Amino acid sequence: MIARREQHLTYLLLGVFSLIALAPIVGILVTALQARGGATSFGVPDGLNLENFATAWDEGNFADYLRSSVIVTVSVVVLSTLLSILAGYAFGMMRFRGSTVLFYMMLLGLMVPLEATIVPLYYDLRDLGLTDTYWALILPQVGASVAFGTFWMRAFFRSVPRSLVEAARLDGSSSWTTLWRVVLPLGRPAVLTMVALLFMWTWNEFLLALVMVSDEGLRTAPLGLAFFQGRNTTDYALLSAGSVIVATPVVLLYVFLQRHFIRGMLAGAVKG
Amino acid sequence: MRAVSPGEPRRVAYLYLLPGLAVFAAFVLVPLLHTGWIALFEWDGVSAGEWVGLDNFTALFTEPELRTAFWHALVLLVFYSVLPVAIGLLLAATMARTRVRGLTAFRTVLFLPQVIALVVVAVMWRMIYAPEGGLINEALRTIGLGALAQNWLGDFNLALPAVGLIATWVMYGLAMVLFTAGVQKIPPSLYDAARVDGAGPVREFLAVTLPGLRGEIALALTLTTIAALRNFDLVYITTGGGPGDATTVPAFEVYDRAFQSGQVGGAAAVGVCLAAVIFALSFAINRFADRGLR
Numbered sequence: 001m002i003a004r005r006e007q008h009l010t011y012l013l014l015g016v017f018s019l020i021a022l023a024p025i026v027g028i029l030v031t032a033l034q035a036r037g038g039a040t041s042f043g044v045p046d047g048l049n050l051e052n053f054a055t056a057w058d059e060g061n062f063a064d065y066l067r068s069s070v071i072v073t074v075s076v077v078v079l080s081t082l083l084s085i086l087a088g089y090a091f092g093m094m095r096f097r098g099s100t101v102l103f104y105m106m107l108l109g110l111m112v113p114l115e116a117t118i119v120p121l122y123y124d125l126r127d128l129g130l131t132d133t134y135w136a137l138i139l140p141q142v143g144a145s146v147a148f149g150t151f152w153m154r155a156f157f158r159s160v161p162r163s164l165v166e167a168a169r170l171d172g173s174s175s176w177t178t179l180w181r182v183v184l185p186l187g188r189p190a191v192l193t194m195v196a197l198l199f200m201w202t203w204n205e206f207l208l209a210l211v212m213v214s215d216e217g218l219r220t221a222p223l224g225l226a227f228f229q230g231r232n233t234t235d236y237a238l239l240s241a242g243s244v245i246v247a248t249p250v251v252l253l254y255v256f257l258q259r260h261f262i263r264g265m266l267a268g269a270v271k272g
Numbered sequence: 273m274r275a276v277s278p279g280e281p282r283r284v285a286y287l288y289l290l291p292g293l294a295v296f297a298a299f300v301l302v303p304l305l306h307t308g309w310i311a312l313f314e315w316d317g318v319s320a321g322e323w324v325g326l327d328n329f330t331a332l333f334t335e336p337e338l339r340t341a342f343w344h345a346l347v348l349l350v351f352y353s354v355l356p357v358a359i360g361l362l363l364a365a366t367m368a369r370t371r372v373r374g375l376t377a378f379r380t381v382l383f384l385p386q387v388i389a390l391v392v393v394a395v396m397w398r399m400i401y402a403p404e405g406g407l408i409n410e411a412l413r414t415i416g417l418g419a420l421a422q423n424w425l426g427d428f429n430l431a432l433p434a435v436g437l438i439a440t441w442v443m444y445g446l447a448m449v450l451f452t453a454g455v456q457k458i459p460p461s462l463y464d465a466a467r468v469d470g471a472g473p474v475r476e477f478l479a480v481t482l483p484g485l486r487g488e489i490a491l492a493l494t495l496t497t498i499a500a501l502r503n504f505d506l507v508y509i510t511t512g513g514g515p516g517d518a519t520t521v522p523a524f525e526v527y528d529r530a531f532q533s534g535q536v537g538g539a540a541a542v543g544v545c546l547a548a549v550i551f552a553l554s555f556a557i558n559r560f561a562d563r564g565l566r
Contacts, residue, residue, distance in 0.1 A: 006473075007370040013363045014372070018381040021445055025384065027407065028396050079295075087292035094285040102289065109300045111554050113502050115526045116547035119540045120306035121299070122531070123317070143299025146292045175284050204389035206505045207523075211531060222391035226509055229395050236399055247392045254387045258380050261387060262449060266491070 032240035049237065056228075056241040064217055065224030066245070069203060072137045072220060076202045077195055079138070080145035084194065087146065088153025089179050093165060103154070109147035114140075114207055122211050136212035137220065141205065145198050152264075156190035157183065193260040200250050200261070221246040304547065311540035317530070321537065328541035338542065341520040344432060345501060348521065351436030352443055352500035357492050359440075360447030364455045364485060365477045369463050375452060382445035390442075394509035397438045401425050401510075425511050431518045435510055443499065447492045454488035455481060494557040498550055522546050 033048050036055070057063060090096070091103050117140070125136050160183055168178040184191070209223040219227065225246045232239050254261050311328050315321030332338050372378075385393065400407040401424040409421035424434045458480065466476045482489075504523035507513060513520040513528065520528075522542050530539035 006366050006368075007372070010363065010367040010370055010372055013366060014375075014378045014382075017359065017363070017444065017448065018378055020441070021382055021385055024396050024400060024441070025388070028399070031399070083292035083295060086288040090285040090288035094288075096283070096285040099285070102293065105301070106293075106296060108551070109296055109304075111498075111547075111550055112300055112304055113498075113523075113543075113546055113550055115502060115504065115523045116307055116543040117300060117303035118526065119310060119530045119536060119543060120303045123536075124303070124306070139295070140299045140303075143295050146296045147300060150292055150296075175288075200387055204391070206389070206391050206508075207527065210508075211527070222389045222505075225389075225391050225395060229398070229509070234405075236405065239395060239399070243392045243395050247388050250387050250389065251384070254384070255380075258383070262379065262383055265386065265446075266450060 028240045028243055031236050032244050034237045034240075036235060036237045052237050052241040053245065056238045056245065059238070060224065060228040060232075060242050061216065062221070062224060062228075062242060062245050065219050065221045068134070068137075068218055068224075069221040069249075071134055072141070073199060073202045075134070075138045076141045076145060077198045079142045080149050080198055081191065081195055083142070083146050084149025084153050085179075085184065085191070087150040088155075088157055089175075089183070091150060091154040092157025093160070093183070094175075106147050106150050109144075110151055112144070112147075114144070118207060118211055125212065131212050132215045132218060134218065137205075137209055137218075140208060141202050145201070149194055149198065152194050153187070153190065156187045160186060189260070192257065193264040196253060196257045196260045197264045199253060203250050307540045307543050307547075311537055311544050313537045315536045316534035317536045318534070324537065328537045329545070331538060332541060332545055337517060337520070338522075338525060338538075340517055341522050341525045341542075344519060345503075345521050347432060348436050348439060348500050348503060349497060351433070352439045352503070353493055353496040355440045356444040356447040356496055357489060359444045360451040360492065361482075361485075361489075363448050364451040364481055365473070367452065368455055368458070368476070368481050369460075372452075379449050379452065382448050384445070385442045386446055390505035391509055393438065393442060394506050397441075398425065398510055401434055426515055428515055428518045431511055431515060435506060435519055438506055438510070439500065439503065443496050446495060450488045450492050451485055454485045458484035490557045494554060497553055501546055501550055 032052055033050065034052075035047065035049050036052065087106075091099060121140050122131065125131050130136050130139075164182060165178055168182045173181065203220075204222060205220070206222045206226070209220045210226070213219055213223065216227075225242050228242050229239060232242075310321075312323060312325060313321035314324045314327070332342070399405075403409060403421070403423040403426065406424075408424065409418075412418055412421050422430055425431050462480045462484070463476065466480050471479060502523055503521050504527065507519055507521050507524050508527070511519040513524050523546065526539045526542045526546070528539075529535040529542070
């Protein structure tokens with residue numbers, strides 16, 4: 001009987017807190033579909049004003065912002081994934097002098113917050129003439145992502161049975177072929193998790209873009225939204241539409257890969 | 273050394289490491305050391321810097337603005353860490369002995385705030401808190417409590433807790449997801465034993481659930497604390513540190529000093545301090561968690 005009551009209480013708690021988590025998100029969707037000029041956010045739905053998205057897209061330059069975000073995010077994810085696989089392979093499957101020291105160095109890097117590197121990053125990249133280019137958004141992100149990715153891929157490579165690699169070696173395949181033909185095909189879930197997390201972290205990054213970029217054409221989606229808000233603080237419908245546009249790519253990915261997101265964020269969690 | 277070591281001859285390893293390590297060193301390690309160096313100067317970002325030794329670090333303890341920022345970070349910890357963990361534990365306590373259907377769906381929803389860009393979260397909550405047309409004030413007016421309507425983010429006393437509650441909204445799902453997973457790993461026999469001993473729900477929670485979740489609690493505390501210390505986006509978008517300095521936080525001071533008010537050395541010192549605190553916390557809590565999990 002107590003168990004029954006506890007069960008009801010559990011569902012009640014789960015339900016209430018799920019509602020609280022969802023309410024603002026549903027609210028912003030509803031607001032984005034309201035007729036423009038309504039003075040309240042989260043009001044009663046008054047139809048499906050899908051044209052808000054088109055207006056926000058045009059007036060807010062979201063086409064530009066999204067293009068920048070796509071360029072930066074794809075570059076960061078592809079580069080970081082490649083470099084992380086290579087480095088993780090070395091750490092996870094090879095024995096070499098200095099491996100422990102080098103690995104702990106990377107583990108430390110995993111925890112370095114951007115706030116602790118942003119100052120010299122800005123001044124050094126400015127001296128190189130790289131601020132206000134995509135490079136300034138891509139390279140620092142790759143550096144930070146590689147620390148996480150290497151840590152993540154090393155764990156995968158360590159889990160692969162040694163016998164598999166030794167058999168491949170006996171067959172005369174080089175370490176390069178072994179990596180791509182024999183070992184990595186087993187690591188699809190690990191790679192997918194890493195790609196999903198890197199995508200999210202890069203897409204959502206704000207401080208780096210805020211500091212590095214002043215050219216409007218280079219602004220990423222979150223940065224663009226911040227500026228858009230500065231111009232449209234009271235047009236809640238448009239502001240909501242813009243927010244939805246910025247959040248949607250990651251949320252969609254999350255809906256399809258939610259296990260990967262949750263597992264990765266809880267396991268590789270200390271990333272700075 | 274083993275007679276037959278697995279893998280290739282060792283030297284190849286360096287080739288695999290080289291590209292990743294090079295980018296990592298150039299964009300994380302070297303800048304980190306460089307930050308430490310910059311922190312030793314008084315520098316406005318334009319003219320030549322002046323060597324001041326550790327003055328920027330002592331300023332962390334003596335300068336009122338910085339002490340305020342660190343104090344705010346401490347207050348925000350309540351909202352980032354303590355409240356979410358408490359909410360998570362409440363759920364863990366009730367579900368300890370029950371089976372829950374549809375847990376995966378609940379988890380997906382609860383975790384959702386974690387994946388939405390903080391800029392979007394901040395914009396969203398600004399609309400909720402808005403003095404005119406915001407959800408909270410409009411709701412209060414509708415039910416005849418208009419007198420309670422506030423300028424939530426513009427009030428000296430309310431702004432910090434208002435920002436904090438946004439963080440609680442983002443974080444509690446993380447704690448809940450962690451603890452629901454953890455509580456299912458606690459052997460049911462422990463609960464049966466506790467019940468045979470006549471333990472009530474409270475005793476049972478203290479004697480079985482809480483110790484069983486030690487690792488998860490440690491992880492949740494690390495994650496939320498680091499998020500609290502790194503909090504920049506939320507404050508920048510919702511209040512810009514204001515009103516006055518009512519919501520300044522260390523990460524905001526880094527940005528403000530380095531890129532707005534020409535105190536680059538001071539900004540670097542704050543950055544170094546943040547990194548140091550995060551390192552220390554991660555190490556301490558990871559060791560604790562390791563022991564808890566074995």
